[in-house]
Amino acid sequence: MSRRSNATFMSTPAERALGGLIRDSHERCLAQGLTRIARADAAAQESLDPAAARERSCRLLALVAPAMEMLSRQTAGTHTLLVLADARGTVLQCEGDVPALARGAEAGLVPGAPWAEPARGTNAIGTALVAERPVLVHADEHFMHACHGLSGAAAPVFDLRQNLLGVLCLYGDRHVRQEHAAGLLDVAARMAENLACAEHGADRVRLHFHARPEFIGTLLEGIVAVGLDGRLLGANRSALEQLGLSGMALRNQTLPALFGVGISALAEQVRAALALPMTLRLRDGRPLHVSVRMDWATLAALTRPEAPAAAAGGETGAAALPWTPAGLCALQTGDVQIEAVVQKVRRVVNRDIPLLILGETGTGKELLARAVHLESRRAAQAFVAVNCASIPEALIEAELFGYEEGAFTGARRKGASGRIAQAHGGTLFLDEIGDMPLPLQARLLRVLQERRVMPLGGGKALEVDIAVIGATHRNLREMIQRGEFREDLYYRLNGLVLRLPPLRERSDLALVAQRILAHECPRGAPRISAEVMSLFERCHWPGNVRQLANVLRAAAVMAAGEPQITREHLADDFLDEFQAQPARPAPLPGASATPFALADASTAASAPEAGGALLRPALSAPAACDHAGGCEPSAPAGAMTMHEQEIRLIEAALAAAGGNISAASKRLGISRNTIYRKLRWNTPASGIH
Numbered sequence: 031m032s033r034r035s036n037a038t039f040m041s042t043p044a045e046r047a048l049g050g051l052i053r054d055s056h057e058r059c060l061a062q063g064l065t066r067i068a069r070a071d072a073a074a075q076e077s078l079d080p081a082a083a084r085e086r087s088c089r090l091l092a093l094v095a096p097a098m099e100m101l102s103r104q105t106a107g108t109h110t111l112l113v114l115a116d117a118r119g120t121v122l123q124c125e126g127d128v129p130a131l132a133r134g135a136e137a138g139l140v141p142g143a144p145w146a147e148p149a150r151g152t153n154a155i156g157t158a159l160v161a162e163r164p165v166l167v168h169a170d171e172h173f174m175h176a177c178h179g180l181s182g183a184a185a186p187v188f189d190l191r192q193n194l195l196g197v198l199c200l201y202g203d204r205h206v207r208q209e210h211a212a213g214l215l216d217v218a219a220r221m222a223e224n225l226a227c228a229e230h231g232a233d234r235v236r237l238h239f240h241a242r243p244e245f246i247g248t249l250l251e252g253i254v255a256v257g258l259d260g261r262l263l264g265a266n267r268s269a270l271e272q273l274g275l276s277g278m279a280l281r282n283q284t285l286p287a288l289f290g291v292g293i294s295a296l297a298e299q300v301r302a303a304l305a306l307p308m309t310l311r312l313r314d315g316r317p318l319h320v321s322v323r324m325d326w327a328t329l330a331a332l333t334r335p336e337a338p339a340a341a342a343g344g345e346t347g348a349a350a351l352p353w354t355p356a357g358l359c360a361l362q363t364g365d366v367q368i369e370a371v372v373q374k375v376r377r378v379v380n381r382d383i384p385l386l387i388l389g390e391t392g393t394g395k396e397l398l399a400r401a402v403h404l405e406s407r408r409a410a411q412a413f414v415a416v417n418c419a420s421i422p423e424a425l426i427e428a429e430l431f432g433y434e435e436g437a438f439t440g441a442r443r444k445g446a447s448g449r450i451a452q453a454h455g456g457t458l459f460l461d462e463i464g465d466m467p468l469p470l471q472a473r474l475l476r477v478l479q480e481r482r483v484m485p486l487g488g489g490k491a492l493e494v495d496i497a498v499i500g501a502t503h504r505n506l507r508e509m510i511q512r513g514e515f516r517e518d519l520y521y522r523l524n525g526l527v528l529r530l531p532p533l534r535e536r537s538d539l540a541l542v543a544q545r546i547l548a549h550e551c552p553r554g555a556p557r558i559s560a561e562v563m564s565l566f567e568r569c570h571w572p573g574n575v576r577q578l579a580n581v582l583r584a585a586a587v588m589a590a591g592e593p594q595i596t597r598e599h600l601a602d603d604f605l606d607e608f609q610a611q612p613a614r615p616a617p618l619p620g621a622s623a624t625p626f627a628l629a630d631a632s633t634a635a636s637a638p639e640a641g642g643a644l645l646r647p648a649l650s651a652p653a654a655c656d657h658a659g660g661c662e663p664s665a666p667a668g669a670m671t672m673h674e675q676e677i678r679l680i681e682a683a684l685a686a687a688g689g690n691i692s693a694a695s696k697r698l699g700i701s702r703n704t705i706y707r708k709l710r711w712n713t714p715a716s717g718i719h
């Protein structure tokens with residue numbers, strides 16, 4: 031156990047009565063020949079130059095600045111003196127109101143004064159430094175009579191290697207015990223320590239973790255720093271407490287031994303679309319939610335083929351480890367439909383069965399594909415994503431299959447390996463597979479059948495070992511009937527069909543939102559007010575989780591420093607959509623009529639035909655999505671289909687943006703491609719091509 035993990039302030043009568051730390055300290059003072067009678071200003075007389083002392087401690091001062099600010103606000107008006115001392119016991123800073131500063135000065139608590147035990151005997155600062163734990167020293171528990179007018183509490187501050195950096199203290203009048211200060215100082219010390227642990231280094235990766243995902247980014251998160259060779263460099267207090275290790279024991283561990291995961295698997299997690307917390311299991315089986323942080327230089331170093339971690343023999347990738355990182359766990363948020371998807375995937379992982387992921391735009395198809403890859407034995411190899419809709423038709427063939435020197439005009443001199451070959455050993459993710467031109471479908475089918483790829487312009491066929499995951503928002507069965515998609519390719523791709531539900535059908539919106547916020551605000555995410563949550567619950571979310579993430583990202587910036595996100599923090603664009611689409615869903619039978627904050631009932635009632643495309647219908651029609659992949663929501667009789675509502679919404683956004691597709695796509699949180707697609711393919715009458 032950490033020397034501090036069981037540390038408590040000396041608040042029990044027994045501890046204070048007979049001494050405990052105090053008695054030991056008094057004995058030390060006597061052994062050093064200190065006398066109880068020292069002039070009150072003696073400490074001040076022995077003072078060092080405060081400016082020089084502060085200069086020596088500029089790192090400590092920077093680390094404790096937010097904590098000092100917090101303490102100073104919390105103790106305002108209580109005549110409490112806030113003191114910061116360095117690791118030698120030299121006072122660096124004193125803050126408080128005039129009576130508090132005067133009381134401190136009377137006892138010699140002034141910047142530059144030495145308050146280590148050899149100088150001032152038993153006292154909160156000096157004794158905390160010796161004990162390396164929080165202490166409370168009240169009135170005549172001080173060794174010297176000159177300090178008997180004080181009651182002090184102190185908490186030492188450590189860096190991630192458990193080096194003592196300094197001590198934070200609160201001093202009050204001897205008539206007020208400082209027990210109440212203990213909690214405040216504990217929070218303050220943790221704040222400073224977490225900052226120390228989060229200090230950047232191009233040579234390290236940080237794991238921020240907790241058993242509960244919503245605690246990541248809070249003061250209670252554990253932080254562990256890992257070197258590129260997989261060795262653990264240090265940790266904050268919460269990490270040691272959660273892992274049940276001392277700082278020393280931790281530094282004798284490696285990442286794979288403790289967390290069962292290698293450093294390259296962490297890099298893979300960081301590269302994932304929205305590095306969501308991953309779930310790792312400790313040796314005793316306890317799950318921890320882990321968010322990985324590293325700077326770009328570190329990520330680049332780990333991404334190079336001969337990454338230092340592998341070179342140092344730390345590990346050879348997740349596949350070689352005793353157990354694999356649970357990428358899929360990051361998606362589990364309690365929603366039944368998502369849970370069913372995860373359970374299906376778990377059954378087929380590592381069997382190289384082709385997966386076909388269906389779902390509207392922004393539902394997390396790529397995120398799921400990456401999670402499947404991370405979960406598989408291929409995790410240490412490449413994950414290659416190809417968006418078949420975004421590559422111009424003329425280039426997609428070369429992009430996928432590669433080409434030989436001089437294969438076509440404009441080709442690079444030495445030719446290029448295609449994306450399929452790049453995925454060798456790993457996973458090929460074919461996004462928007464329904465948009466692949468028919469002639470290429472035949473070539474892709476051949477590759478999947480023969481497991482060999484022939485670059486454009488001839489040359490040698492390359493053997494490829496790949497897992498294939500396809501994704502689309504389109505109804506492939508209908509496309510087959512229309513002759514737009516090859517049936518044989520369809521059957522080659524759909525080893526297992528997974529359907530991701532649209533956000534409006536999910537029951538876990540609150541948790542998804544919370545996770546996104548935790549990711550956006552690693553130093554502490556604001557809460558979402560009940561009003562905003564209720565608004566979110568009613569939203570139709572045509573851009574699904576991507577749109578939610580965009581809305582939250584903007585709101586988090588607006589709410590910086592405030593404890594919760596309120597309606598005022600939501601982007602005008604988003605709110606405008608509600609006002610532009612005022613239809614309000616009929617309340618569920620028996621549901622209480624919560625007033626809808628934005629679309630007032632009168633306007634809503636006056637424009638029922640608007641259909642509320644951004645609003646979630648109260649009785650959401652289940653999507654008609656069969657095994658073959660139709661994902662259009664079924665229409666409630668006599669009402670617009672969800673799809674028609676989406677078209678209306680897109681048209682409204684386009685009109686509002688003066689026909690500017692980029693602006694409209696930003697407003698809606700969906701891609702330009704999606705706008706084109708929906709208008710061109712699904713509403714021929716729209717006139718936009």
Ligand SMILES: Nc1ncnc2c1ncn2[C@@H]1O[C@H](COP(=O)(O)OP(=O)(O)OP(=O)(O)O)[C@@H](O)[C@H]1O
Nearest residue numbers: 303304390391392393394395396397542575576579
């Ligand atoms: N469960 C989730 N929790 C948090 N963020 C998510 C989740 N699902 C998706 N996202 C985020 O939403 C965005 C869109 O996800 P992703 O690209 O995987 O969706 P998609 O279905 O592949 O979209 P498209 O069809 O437009 O390609 C990404 O930023 C992703 O990180």
